[in-house]
Amino acid sequence: MSSLRLHPKFGVNPTIPACFWCGKDKNEVALLGAAYKDEAPMRLVIDYDPCETCKGQMAQGVTLIEVSETKSDTRPAIKTSPDIYPTGAFAVIRPEAVENIFGENSEAILKHKRAFVEVGVLQRILPRPENPEA
Numbered sequence: 554m555s556s557l558r559l560h561p562k563f564g565v566n567p568t569i570p571a572c573f574w575c576g577k578d579k580n581e582v583a584l585l586g587a588a589y590k591d592e593a594p595m596r597l598v599i600d601y602d603p604c605e606t607c608k609g610q611m612a613q614g615v616t617l618i619e620v621s622e623t624k625s626d627t628r629p630a631i632k633t634s635p636d637i638y639p640t641g642a643f644a645v646i647r648p649e650a651v652e653n654i655f656g657e658n659s660e661a662i663l664k665h666k667r668a669f670v671e672v673g674v675l676q677r678i679l680p681r682p683e684n685p686e687a
Contacts, residue, residue, distance in 0.1 A: 558587040568593040572604035573628075574643060579604045601631055601639065614645045616667040619675055637669060644675050654678055 560566045565584040572579055578596060585593050603611060619642035622635060630636040652659040655668065662668045 557584060560585075560587045560589070563592045566593045568597040568599070569595060570599050571596045572607055573598045573601050573639070573641060574603050574607040577604055577606065598628075610645055611643075611667075614647050614666075615651050615662060617644045617646060617670050617675060618667060619643065619672055620669045621672050632669065640672060642675055644679055 557565065564586075566586050566589055568583050568585060568589075570579045570581050570583050571577065583597070583599055585597075585599075589597075618631070619640045620631065620637040621640055622637055624636065625638045628638055631639045646654070648663055651662050651668075655662055658668075
């Protein structure tokens with residue numbers, strides 16, 4: 554069992570975890586203690602685990618996660634070798650669409666139910682609203 558080192562000024566240093574994907578509160582409390590060098594903000598993204606709503610959406614098909622190789626000072630890599638950092642954009646597509654989009658790579662994507670895509674790919678493959686100003 555690990556122990557929590559208390560922050561010398563802020564004690565347990567609590568925060569409400571926010572979902573990285575949608576920004577909404579996760580209805581949890583995280584005790585950061587000295588792991589966070591300053592006073593923890595009221596809300597903070599602390600991991601890439603989706604909230605229950607996003608998890609439900611992601612379970613409906615194959616999740617395409619937009620990533621960049623641009624290093625982030627505020628977020629760890631979601632995958633290493635090479636290091637890639639999620640932008641926060643994602644889309645869920647039907648499994649039937651995976652083969653049309655990814656061809657021979659579709660088997661591994663269907664097995665893992667997710668794929669990392671470069672910035673701009675989601676904009677190219679997803680339909681645009683007919684009236685974006687509505």
